[in-house]
Amino acid sequence: MLKKSHFLGGAIILTIAGFLSKIIGMFYRIPLQDIVGDSGLGLYQEVYPLYLAFLNLATAGVPIALSRIIAEALAEGNTGKVQQILARSLLLMSVIGTALFSLLYFSSPLIALAMGNLHLVEPIRAISLSLLFVPLIAVLRGYFYGCQKMMVVGLSQVVEQTLRVVLIMLTAGYLVKLGEDTDSVIAGVNFGTMISTVISLLFLFLLLGWQQRSSRLTLDPRWKDWRWWIDRRFFLNMWKISWPICVGALAIPIFSLVDSFLAINIFRYVWRVDGVTADAWFGVYSRGGPLLQLASLFGASIALSIVPAIAEAKRKHDEDRVRTLSRISFRFAWLLGLPAGLGLTGIAEGANLALYGDLEGTRAMAILAVSAIPLSMLLATNGVLQGLGKENVPALHLLWGVGVKIVTTLVFASLFGIDGLSLSWLAASTFVWLLNMRSIRKLVKSEQNWAFDYIYPLIAANVMLLCTWTATIGCQYWLHGISARLLGAAETVIGIAVGMIVYIGLLVAIPLLEPRELDWLPGGNVVRKFAGFLRKRRTEQ
Incomplete structure (x- = not known):
């Protein structure tokens, strides 16, 4: 049975991991532009959305579909079936990843021609290699979703994004130092993306092995029989579940x-x-x-x-x-x-x-x-x-x-x-x-x-908004002599800090969280005690 705090705790872990990954992904383009120049960054930006489209096509519905199937198997107490589901999913996504890689790699000249830039051929081919590995990462993350192991998923996201940025920076700097042309540099950058996915995949397999050893799970002895791997009904069921999830995502x-x-x-x-x-x-x-x-x-x-x-x-x-x-x-x-x-x-x-x-x-x-x-x-x-x-x-x-x-x-x-x-x-x-x-x-x-679920939180959020605006206006008044970027950074940081303090304070003081809802939050007992202390102080006054 899923513990109460695990559901929202998992969502919070994924949010923090996603936030860190987005921040890393937002700011690495600044040093990359300094290294490869505007034209190099332009080539990179032309290729990357194409890769994302293929990536979403291959993986968007798989983690959620797989997590649902595994959660249902675990609810039945059938751990052996979970191993089989994981193995069959890895096989299925290996085939899909290979097919999409082949499509993108061998059609790269036609795609580059359609995009009006033949310099994109090698960068497209380099980034297409990642499609061999990313679908397998999606399967392993779906497995950990289904097992309610959100910390593993969050950690893998941050590791993958960090590795990607580090390898992109090192590859770009090294190739520019060697005097390679822009096409080769961006192809190398995209190859660095592929290397980061391989390392991330190995990291997830390592975590998978560690989890199965700690759970004392042994490999199903039937794994050598090809019929254990291939089941037409399972593949059709995965397709039936995953494609609408893919669209919805x-x-x-x-x-x-x-x-x-x-x-x-x-x-x-x-x-x-x-x-x-x-x-x-x-x-x-x-x-x-x-x-x-x-x-x-x-x-x-x-x-x-x-x-x-x-x-x-x-x-x-x-x-x-x-x-x-x-x-x-x-x-x-x-x-x-x-x-x-x-x-x-x-x-x-x-x-x-x-x-x-x-x-x-x-x-x-x-x-x-x-x-x-x-x-x-x-x-x-x-x-x-x-x-x-x-x-x-x-x-x-x-x-x-x-x-x-x-x-x-x-x-x-x-x-x-x-x-x-x-x-x-x-x-x-x-x-x-x-x-x-x-x-x-x-x-x-x-x-x-x-009123309690929607109206009162909306009022509290608008009070927060008013306080945030007031804080940013104060920054403009007191710090008007500094550079625009520094002023903007100060407004942003102070506005976020004031908004968080005001909103969290209102959540606890009103309160907008019921005692039973605090049981679903990691550390909810601490929040409940603090809210009780505030109510006691108000009563005494």
């Missing part, structure tokens, strides 16, 4: 693709600007993308953590636990999505100054940050539906959401420019979240206190 990439296809044309033909200006406007708008992903991390982490937890409860026919897990998911996605989205809105100006040195696109960035709130709820409700075995539902809702995103992008961007692009994110993600909630209410009958 692509909310951010798909919505971003809508922007990519429509925004430039809207700027050019509705706003009547030239191509260079349209590209510049889109570049300014894209500044908010990393902040949106950071703010929605907890919702994504809840989605990964909740699927095996609900699948286990559902397999045991524990409907009360299913209701409790669903409600806790909504509550904490809302309680933490609110300060993340509104907090980033409050520090948008400072973050823009610190990262980019000017204030262009600050309003669009602030609106996009607000979108993190419904996006967090969207991702969390996706996880609940997937855990309930309704993985087709969030996929269908996302397709409807894409339609809303297209329509709202055309309308809002034509009226408001880059601010309209951000508004379209807010509209589309809210629409999909509400559709998900409607479906969950039909499947899980749970009571909700709208």
Whole structure:
């Protein structure tokens, strides 16, 4: 049985690991640009999204699907079946990874020609090698998700990202020092990415072996029989579960693709600007993308953590636990999505100054940050539906959401420019979240206190936002003589600190967390004692 603190503890671990990985991924491009120059960075940026598209195609649904299948097997007490599931998944993803590698590697000249840059051939071939190994990493992470070992997954994410950045920097610096041309340098950089995935895969296999030894598990003696590895029904079941999860997990990439296809044309033909200006406007708008992903991390982490937890409860026919897990998911996605989205809105100006040195696109960035709130709820409700075995539902809702995103992008961007692009994110993600909630209410009958669950946290988050704005204005007044980037960094750090203190203080003092909910938090007993102390002091006064 999953301990109460493990579910949210796992989500918190994945959030911290994701945050560290995103931060590392955001800032390594600055030294990389210094090493390879603008043209080298341009080549890298052209190839990497292509790799991500293939990567998502191969792996997006696998960890969640596998975690659900393994959690169901563990709920039945069938550890031998878990080994077989893992082995068959590794075989399946080895075949898929090899197929996608071959497709990308051998079609690289055609892809480079279609992209209008033949210098991309070798960089594409180098990055394609990673597809041989990343699907296996996805399988092992899915196995640890299913076993509720979120610390292992979080550690592997940070290790992989750190290794990738270190190897990219070392490879780029070494090849530039040797005097290699830009194509060769970027190919070497992408080869460094492949090496980091190999080391990360070996690290996960090491952790897998350690876990199985500590659990005193022995390898199933039937592993030498090919029929133990190959089961057509299992492969079809994995496909049936994973493909809609794959679609549902692509909310951010798909919505971003809508922007990519429509925004430039809207700027050019509705706003009547030239191509260079349209590209510049889109570049300014894209500044908010990393902040949106950071703010929605907890919702994504809840989605990964909740699927095996609900699948286990559902397999045991524990409907009360299913209701409790669903409600806790909504509550904490809302309680933490609110300060993340509104907090980033409050520090948008400072973050823009610190990262980019000017204030262009600050309003669009602030609106996009607000979108993190419904996006967090969207991702969390996706996880609940997937855990309930309704993985087709969030996929269908996302397709409807894409339609809303297209329509709202055309309308809002034509009226408001880059601010309209951000508004379209807010509209589309809210629409999909509400559709998900409607479906969950039909499947899980749970009571909700709208004032306590939604209204009071919203009021507290807006108080936090007001305090954050006040703190950033104070920074501008007291530190107006320093450089723009330093001022922006100071506004950001102080705004985040003030916002966290105010919001956490309100959560504990009001309180917005029920005593029974604190049992689900790691260290919740400490928070409960502190809240009780505050209430006692208020009573004495």
